[in-house]
Amino acid sequence: MLILRWLASQALKGREILSILVVGAFCLWLSSRPDPIQKTWRTSFATTVFLPIQLVVERFKIRWDLQKEIGETKAENARLIAENAALSEIAEIRTTLQEFESMRSRLEFPLAGTRVISRDPVRLGGVWLLDEGKNKGIDEGMAVISSKGIVGRVMASSHGFAQMQSLADPDCRVAVVSARSRNPGILHSPDGSGVFIEFSVTSDIRLGDSLVTWGAGGIFPRGLPVGRVAEIRKEATNILRHARVEPFQDPWEVRDVFVLLRPPSLRVMADDLIGSAKYLPAGSP
Amino acid sequence: MNLNAETRYTLLRAAYVPLALAAQVTLAPSISILGIQPSLLMAVFVLFAFRAGALPAIWMGFVCGLILDTYSPGGAGSFALAMAISGFLVGQLHERRMHVSYPLRVSVLGIATLVHDGIWHCVSHHGLDTLGSFLIRVSLPGALYTMILGAILFAFRPPRIQARNW
Numbered sequence: 001m002l003i004l005r006w007l008a009s010q011a012l013k014g015r016e017i018l019s020i021l022v023v024g025a026f027c028l029w030l031s032s033r034p035d036p037i038q039k040t041w042r043t044s045f046a047t048t049v050f051l052p053i054q055l056v057v058e059r060f061k062i063r064w065d066l067q068k069e070i071g072e073t074k075a076e077n078a079r080l081i082a083e084n085a086a087l088s089e090i091a092e093i094r095t096t097l098q099e100f101e102s103m104r105s106r107l108e109f110p111l112a113g114t115r116v117i118s119r120d121p122v123r124l125g126g127v128w129l130l131d132e133g134k135n136k137g138i139d140e141g142m143a144v145i146s147s148k149g150i151v152g153r154v155m156a157s158s159h160g161f162a163q164m165q166s167l168a169d170p171d172c173r174v175a176v177v178s179a180r181s182r183n184p185g186i187l188h189s190p191d192g193s194g195v196f197i198e199f200s201v202t203s204d205i206r207l208g209d210s211l212v213t214w215g216a217g218g219i220f221p222r223g224l225p226v227g228r229v230a231e232i233r234k235e236a237t238n239i240l241r242h243a244r245v246e247p248f249q250d251p252w253e254v255r256d257v258f259v260l261l262r263p264p265s266l267r268v269m270a271d272d273l274i275g276s277a278k279y280l281p282a283g284s285p
Numbered sequence: 286m287n288l289n290a291e292t293r294y295t296l297l298r299a300a301y302v303p304l305a306l307a308a309q310v311t312l313a314p315s316i317s318i319l320g321i322q323p324s325l326l327m328a329v330f331v332l333f334a335f336r337a338g339a340l341p342a343i344w345m346g347f348v349c350g351l352i353l354d355t356y357s358p359g360g361a362g363s364f365a366l367a368m369a370i371s372g373f374l375v376g377q378l379h380e381r382r383m384h385v386s387y388p389l390r391v392s393v394l395g396i397a398t399l400v401h402d403g404i405w406h407c408v409s410h411h412g413l414d415t416l417g418s419f420l421i422r423v424s425l426p427g428a429l430y431t432m433i434l435g436a437i438l439f440a441f442r443p444p445r446i447q448a449r450n451w
Contacts, residue, residue: 016339016373023347023369030354030362031408038361045355053303053352061311068315 096256099147107221111258112136114162124251125168125192127155130259133162141219143260149225149248150174150213151257162259167195167226168251175214176226178205184214187226187245195227195245203241207232211245221260298336302345305329306352323430324398328438330368331375331394335385336442339376346372359409367404371397387439394435398428 030041046054097113104111114136118129132138134157142154144164152166165172167187174187176197185199199205209229215222227247235241309326316323326349334342350365357364375397378385385393402424406416 016343016376019340019343020369020373023343024366027347027350027362027366027369027408031360031366031410033361041361042355045351050352050355054356057307057310060307064311 093256096147100258103145103147106223107260109221110137110261112138112261113256113258114138115256116164116254117161119166123168123192124194125166125170125172125189127169128152128164128166130154130162130164130257131160132259133157133160135159136259137261138162138259139264141264142262143220143224144257145224145260146249146254146257148250149227150220151249151251151254153219154259164257166251167247168192174220174226175216176211177214178203178229179210179212181205181209185211185243187211195247197229197243197245198240199243201238201241205229205232205241205243207243218262221262298333299341299345301329302326302333302349306349318430321426321430323434324401324427325431325434327371327398327401327431328394328435330372331390331397331435332438332442334372334375335378335380335390337376338379338381339373342372342376343369346370359405363405363408366408367401370404371401374400387443390439391432391436394439395428395432398431399424402427 030038033041112132114130114132116128117131120126120128130138130144138154138157140154140156144151144153150167152164152169152172154162155165156163167174168189170189170192172187172189175184176187177184181204183199183203183205185197185203185205187195187197189195197205197211207229211226211229213220213222213224213226225248227245229243230246231244233242233244305326305328309324313322313325330342330346330349333345337345346368347365350368351362353364353368354361375393378393399420403416403420406419406424407413411419
């Protein structure tokens, strides 16, 4: 049995040696042929025996190149989209600054530009987050405005961010006057769904009146645009009246805002006093 | 057509080599480092020779070499002879005959690549006087790169622990 196995292995080995001799002889013969014959041999092989293989490899290569090109195009497209988004952002900031330029000359305090980075996506009111804080001099009680009008006030400030109370927050109240009649009212939001003004039945506030800040309390300087009276509701008691106000600055569209760097020490003063007071930086005695 | 499991496995194993040839033509240029290309074909071919033995390796090498010869500008038959001889030599270390450890397999791959390149260089009428510099400057870096790829490939296809006693 062992001898048979040995013979079988020798026979197998013999086939191997025979094969390598045949292959070697053929290859050496082929390589010794003159160049024109080799060229003819190549052409005939490529167009007959290896044509299917060539087609498969060619398809594979085309597919591979195509995939590579698609990948590169996708990457380039993503880069361009990102670049476009960045440029759009810059253009938007530039537009905001240009719009704000007309209002800036009327303000007597410096401003800090900031951006709303978080807010309630469903409700108008609530607390919003700004991306700048004490590092830019922003402090509690400062007014937040945009190029169209007031937006809210700073509730708390920390290093790197600040919390802002919007006009539609139920806890926010702002003293306003009609730009036409100079009659006062209180801007408020009972349920956070919209902005309303409460005023006396004797006040001369009419539909379509523009409202501006009164300046009382010292948070908002006098004369900042607030909104327009859109609807007056009559109350049964006939003591106070309520009117719906359409803010000049649509709260849903607010993105880039400015914080009026009015010192907190002036917050409790009346507007007349604030107008004549010397500006003191935050933290000064 | 009824094929037993062993035959089907052999056919599947044989299909890897032409696939590696296609990968060599398409993928290898994209993974070259400083112009040094690995030989995916040699890595798969040497694994095939370990697994299938010398006889299938000779003919597989011959066929793949002929394909390369058809499309390469060197002397016709040079690739076929180089691959057939490499297959014959590596096939002597057939898994059924002896156990070859993992590091030795990787080393054999490097040597087989050098042998292949040396034979190709000689048969392509490039001259024996440039053989040394060709092996050191061109072949050796490629062989080392091929060994790295082969080390990864062989790790996925480990050798059988015990060789059959023929």
